[in-house]
Amino acid sequence: MSPEKLSTYLTARRREIEAEMSRCLVAGEGRPPALVRAMRYAVLGGGKRLRPVLALAAAEAVAGSGARRRALRAGCAIEMIHAYSLAHDDLPAMDDDDMRRGRPSLHAKYGEATAILAGDALLTDAFAIVATPSRRTAPGATLAMVKEIAVAAGSSGMVGGQLADLSSSGKARVGLAAVREIHRQKTGALLRASVRVGALAAGAEAKTLRRLTAYGQAFGLVFQITDDVLDEVGDLKRLGKPGGGDRAAGKATYPAVLGLEGARSEARRVARAGYRAIAPLGTRAAPLEALLGHVVDRAS
Amino acid sequence: MSPEKLSTYLTARRREIEAEMSRCLVAGEGRPPALVRAMRYAVLGGGKRLRPVLALAAAEAVAGSGARRRALRAGCAIEMIHAYSLAHDDLPAMDDDDMRRGRPSLHAKYGEATAILAGDALLTDAFAIVATPSRRTAPGATLAMVKEIAVAAGSSGMVGGQLADLSSSGKARVGLAAVREIHRQKTGALLRASVRVGALAAGAEAKTLRRLTAYGQAFGLVFQITDDVLDEVGDLKRLGKPGGGDRAAGKATYPAVLGLEGARSEARRVARAGYRAIAPLGTRAAPLEALLGHVVDRAS
Numbered sequence: 001m002s003p004e005k006l007s008t009y010l011t012a013r014r015r016e017i018e019a020e021m022s023r024c025l026v027a028g029e030g031r032p033p034a035l036v037r038a039m040r041y042a043v044l045g046g047g048k049r050l051r052p053v054l055a056l057a058a059a060e061a062v063a064g065s066g067a068r069r070r071a072l073r074a075g076c077a078i079e080m081i082h083a084y085s086l087a088h089d090d091l092p093a094m095d096d097d098d099m100r101r102g103r104p105s106l107h108a109k110y111g112e113a114t115a116i117l118a119g120d121a122l123l124t125d126a127f128a129i130v131a132t133p134s135r136r137t138a139p140g141a142t143l144a145m146v147k148e149i150a151v152a153a154g155s156s157g158m159v160g161g162q163l164a165d166l167s168s169s170g171k172a173r174v175g176l177a178a179v180r181e182i183h184r185q186k187t188g189a190l191l192r193a194s195v196r197v198g199a200l201a202a203g204a205e206a207k208t209l210r211r212l213t214a215y216g217q218a219f220g221l222v223f224q225i226t227d228d229v230l231d232e233v234g235d236l237k238r239l240g241k242p243g244g245g246d247r248a249a250g251k252a253t254y255p256a257v258l259g260l261e262g263a264r265s266e267a268r269r270v271a272r273a274g275y276r277a278i279a280p281l282g283t284r285a286a287p288l289e290a291l292l293g294h295v296v297d298r299a300s
Numbered sequence: 301m302s303p304e305k306l307s308t309y310l311t312a313r314r315r316e317i318e319a320e321m322s323r324c325l326v327a328g329e330g331r332p333p334a335l336v337r338a339m340r341y342a343v344l345g346g347g348k349r350l351r352p353v354l355a356l357a358a359a360e361a362v363a364g365s366g367a368r369r370r371a372l373r374a375g376c377a378i379e380m381i382h383a384y385s386l387a388h389d390d391l392p393a394m395d396d397d398d399m400r401r402g403r404p405s406l407h408a409k410y411g412e413a414t415a416i417l418a419g420d421a422l423l424t425d426a427f428a429i430v431a432t433p434s435r436r437t438a439p440g441a442t443l444a445m446v447k448e449i450a451v452a453a454g455s456s457g458m459v460g461g462q463l464a465d466l467s468s469s470g471k472a473r474v475g476l477a478a479v480r481e482i483h484r485q486k487t488g489a490l491l492r493a494s495v496r497v498g499a500l501a502a503g504a505e506a507k508t509l510r511r512l513t514a515y516g517q518a519f520g521l522v523f524q525i526t527d528d529v530l531d532e533v534g535d536l537k538r539l540g541k542p543g544g545g546d547r548a549a550g551k552a553t554y555p556a557v558l559g560l561e562g563a564r565s566e567a568r569r570v571a572r573a574g575y576r577a578i579a580p581l582g583t584r585a586a587p588l589e590a591l592l593g594h595v596v597d598r599a600s
Contacts (some may be wrong), residue, residue, distance in 0.1 A: 093412030112393030
């Protein structure tokens with residue numbers, strides 16, 4: 001898939017995703033308007049929508065265009081969880097960031113209490129969205145999607161990684177194994193879950209699910225390595241904030257352990273494993289392949 | 301059921317609940333030990349365990365002693381959500397409480413960042429626990445339990461109520477309708493969900509579920525009215541903190557709107573509706589009846 005075709009693909013998917021996320025975050029049903037406003041600010045302020053795109057692309061890789069609606073909703077729920085994690089990460093007691101994507105972060109805009117509660121609400125409502133039954137998906141598959149997301153986002157996944165990352169800050173030496181484990185949890189787990197949830201929504205059989213899981217695993221790792229490289233190189237335009245912050249904060253990063261070139265070559269190595277895993281799925285998996293290539297390229 | 305029999309009943313149930321909650325919060329599977337320690341501190345520091353007791357008692361009211369295990373696990377998950385909400389409520393940006401149940405609150409003990417993350421992890425892991433499939437419960441019923449809990453805890457339930465409560469602080473006049481709506485969301489929704497989840501775990505038919513829902517609704521309301529009364533009267537021993545704090549903070553309370561005697565009589569009136577709703581279930585519902593009576597009595 002050419003960069004132009006990928007770009008067209010992404011534009012179309014993102015349009016669907018924005019519309020669905022806006023539908024997921026509406027007033028009414030007793031929701032205080034001030035809470036909904038903060039939730040929408042946290043979620044609808046841009047972003048690449050990588051997680052719901054992965055869910056959709058994985059569902060399409062399994063079944064053509066079937067079961068897309070279910071994958072779309074689950075992907076949007078994951079994006080809400082991603083948004084809550086950024087909002088809580090930015091809090092003064094955590095990373096203390098007043099800016100996010102080139103505008104005030106959630107607590108800078110609405111105050112700390114509202115930012116904490118809006119994050120809590122995004123996380124909780126995400127599960128209400130995934131757990132809504134649908135005629136086209138068996139309850140057992142939907143339940144598996146809930147569990148997949150909860151495990152990826154919880155104490156042995158994303159939140160666990162965040163705490164380990166905080167604890168590692170300022171430590172003199174962090175080895176590659178520790179860096180990899182922290183990032184596997186902090187970022188990789190939810191990206192991998194995005195792919196798996198799309199596959200589950202589409203009713204993937206065990207073998208296909210295994211292939212897509214291997215792809216999701218590789219994707220998460222490549223994403224984190226290249227994110228670290230971008231942070232090191234510093235790319236105000238792409239990240240919306242000055243570079244080098246993580247390294248300056250003494251956090252565990254790939255370039256800190258492997259060097260800049262070593263990190264880039266590690267990203268390419270892991271990506272190749274991802275391509276191999278989905279090769280047998282043929283052209284239906286072309287968007288997944290192109291997405292992974294796109295992530296590798298951003299650091300080169 | 302006599303107070304002595306209720307006391308014996310509660311002791312036995314709480315023993316099961318403590319054991320199950322301890323099993324739900326274990327190290328391993330990549331969980332950072334510091335995170336697990338904070339999560340255990342937040343959950344295992346005492347408390348009446350009202351929510352899991354309600355889930356168990358509701359399941360027993362439906363089916364004798366069947367399906368108890370499922371109700372127990374779901375009840376413990378709700379208790380984890382309750383514990384997370386207290387931990388986030390106590391944060392400096394929220395109620396700023398350094399004490400909880402007669403000992404340091406979570407952030408006073410482990411710091412703010414850990415308290416935020418441990419709360420996030422408790423909320424997320426609760427859904428992983430509820431969404432775990434079991435042979436004895438249909439996936440559809442388990443999915444309904446997930447949805448029930450997510451809706452009760454999210455933006456139109458508990459978190460919504462917390463934000464509305466914060467917004468109402470210091471407002472000159474809050475009417476009874478507003479007080480009732482805030483409390484229905486903030487405390488009532490999760491108590492009602494505890495009862496409903498127990499009923500769903502036991503496979504209650506529609507009519508029984510409606511009866512138990514009405515009971516759960518009444519229970520939540522009576523709980524909040526009597527909580528307000530206790531806060532007003534001030535009962536250091538029972539609440540573990542000095543009384544009158546909510547009224548002093550200008551929060552919407554029942555005694556502030558109805559007066560002390562008016563609030564007590566309102567609690568008795570609502571409780572009678574709760575008794576009536578479960579009367580047709582007979583002796584199997586005796587623990588539920590006694591629990592509600594116990595909550596009414598604590599304010600008299």
